[in-house]
Amino acid sequence: MSLTAAEVFEFKSEATRGRPYAARISIAMAVRLLDRTDRYFDPFAVLDELDYLEGIRPISRTKPESPFKGPHLQPFWHKHFSSSRHLLKNIGVRWDLIGGGNRDLDRMILDVAQKHGEDPIQWINDLMHRLIVGGYEERAVRGLT
Known part of the structure; x- marks a missing residue:
């Protein structure tokens, strides 16, 4: 199968929803x-990061772009994107849940326990809010994955 240059451009333009950088993405992308x-898979999350890299969006909530390490992928760069499917992963990274937790998690749980003592409803509400909402907000400040 072969495509004309115009057909390739149309394909890339459709993939990027008409973004000005359409001609510069690969056919694989x-x-x-x-x-x-x-x-x-959320293509809009990827397009958001491409828009950021192209100066169309002013901010990115993910980790900063960086060149790949090692000679094999030079001169390419690495850039994260994030979507709702990454929410639990980012919360887990924030609190190091896979590694058994971190000092911030220990401090947060101790603070909740001291603040709410024997009130199980307030204890659970505050703990879940800090763990989920607070964890995600704090991770976003450092850069989402």
């Missing part, structure tokens, strides 16, 4: 952005 087989 265009295919991935248009692929609907992974219901969890």
